[in-house]
Amino acid sequence: MFKNSRIFVAGHTGLLGTALLAKLKEKGAAKIITRKHSELDLTDRGHVERFFREEKPEIVFLAAGKTGGIAASSAYPATFFHENAAMQINVIEAAQKYGVRHFVFYGSSCMYPRNSPQPIKEEYLMTGPLDEFSEAYAGAKISGVLACRAYNSQYRTNRFIAVVPNTLYGPNDHFSIENSHVFSALLRRFHEAKVLDKQEVALWGSGNPRREFIFSEDVADASIFLVENAGKLDNTHYNAGTGVDYSIRELAGIIARKIGYGGEIRWDATRPDGVSRKLLDSSRIEQLGWKPSVTIEEGLERTYKWYLENVEGAGR
Numbered sequence: 049m050f051k052n053s054r055i056f057v058a059g060h061t062g063l064l065g066t067a068l069l070a071k072l073k074e075k076g077a078a079k080i081i082t083r084k085h086s087e088l089d090l091t092d093r094g095h096v097e098r099f100f101r102e103e104k105p106e107i108v109f110l111a112a113g114k115t116g117g118i119a120a121s122s123a124y125p126a127t128f129f130h131e132n133a134a135m136q137i138n139v140i141e142a143a144q145k146y147g148v149r150h151f152v153f154y155g156s157s158c159m160y161p162r163n164s165p166q167p168i169k170e171e172y173l174m175t176g177p178l179d180e181f182s183e184a185y186a187g188a189k190i191s192g193v194l195a196c197r198a199y200n201s202q203y204r205t206n207r208f209i210a211v212v213p214n215t216l217y218g219p220n221d222h223f224s225i226e227n228s229h230v231f232s233a234l235l236r237r238f239h240e241a242k243v244l245d246k247q248e249v250a251l252w253g254s255g256n257p258r259r260e261f262i263f264s265e266d267v268a269d270a271s272i273f274l275v276e277n278a279g280k281l282d283n284t285h286y287n288a289g290t291g292v293d294y295s296i297r298e299l300a301g302i303i304a305r306k307i308g309y310g311g312e313i314r315w316d317a318t319r320p321d322g323v324s325r326k327l328l329d330s331s332r333i334e335q336l337g338w339k340p341s342v343t344i345e346e347g348l349e350r351t352y353k354w355y356l357e358n359v360e361g362a363g364r
């Protein structure tokens with residue numbers, strides 16, 4: 049299916065996009081189409097339309113998005129809403145208009161209500177209030193999931209696939225102070241503390257919230273699996289996680305040990321913790337036959353290796 053198809057990986061320079069390129073190449077994909085953000089702004093409807101008309105992609109992975117940690121998404125909620133909503137509306141409509149065979153959209157675990165029972169099942173969507181700090185981003189993501197459902201329903205197809213991965217980590221993640229997520233932020237903080245021989249690292253929050261982390265290539269693998277099994281999918285979204293979560297304190301311990309940081313970790317409990325737990329129930333995709341294959345130890349090893357090799361360029 050992938051060998052001879054024209055495959056557009058939108059956002060190919062990002063964390064998920066680079067993982068998709070790697071996995072698709074493993075599958076023998078020879079006709080991958082990419083455009084940098086500077087070459088094709090997906091929020092621009094006219095450009096998107098022209099691109100689809102000229103390039104005629106057959107399979108599309110929408111791994112482009114306006115992403116960032118909670119500080120960025122709560123400081124710029126309008127930007128997060130607008131850019132994500134515009135990208136998905138433009139690309140989904142073009143995918144329909146130009147007959148794309150398979151389209152994959154990525155939701156996010158923050159789409160689910162902040163007080164969801166754990167683990168979070170797909171059907172908990174829109175059953176309660178969202179976390180206030182990420183609601184604009186989450187709102188855009190919910191509309192993307194609903195768009196996939198609506199296009200499948202109106203056009204009597206199963207071409208529009210919505211995957212909801214939990215928190216990704218891996219090579220090509222953001223490691224800058226202002227734009228990193230918890231995994232990459234911890235990795236950088238402990239690495240720098242080790243290099244500078246610091247005796248203490250101060251971290252935000254109590255360390256008690258629990259989070260589920262999935263290696264970027266596992267999400268790419270899940271996406272490809274869903275495309276391959278499109279004929280068996282219901283018209284709904286599919287969670288993709290590992291089924292294992294860690295407290296931030298446990299994760300900090302794992303990363304500090306791997307890096308070889310032996311100093312103190314001080315928790316600043318006056319800082320906000322966010323949602324107490326976000327563990328996805330991924331049994332729906334597992335029942336179809338998919339499961340993740342990268343352990344946190346292996347994923348951390350590969351991410352840290354990438355960070356060390358690209359450390360100068362990683363402060364993006």
Ligand SMILES: NC(=O)c1ccc[n+]([C@@H]2O[C@H](COP(=O)([O-])OP(=O)(O)OC[C@H]3O[C@@H](n4cnc5c(N)ncnc54)[C@H](OP(=O)(O)O)[C@@H]3O)[C@@H](O)[C@H]2O)c1
Pocket residue numbers: 058059060061062063064065084085086088089090091110111112113114115131135154155156157212213214215216217220221222229
């Ligand atoms: N990371 C996670 O934990 C996570 C979890 C769940 C879902 N997701 C979703 O998965 C998708 C990929 O996330 P990611 O972490 O891989 O993001 P990322 O590393 O920030 O990469 C985003 C990619 O999108 C491109 N991009 C951004 N705005 C664009 C625009 N207007 N036009 C064209 N390209 C644009 C970026 O290019 P530039 O860098 O050049 O701007 C980059 O290549 C996103 O939809 C995200 O919401 C991510």
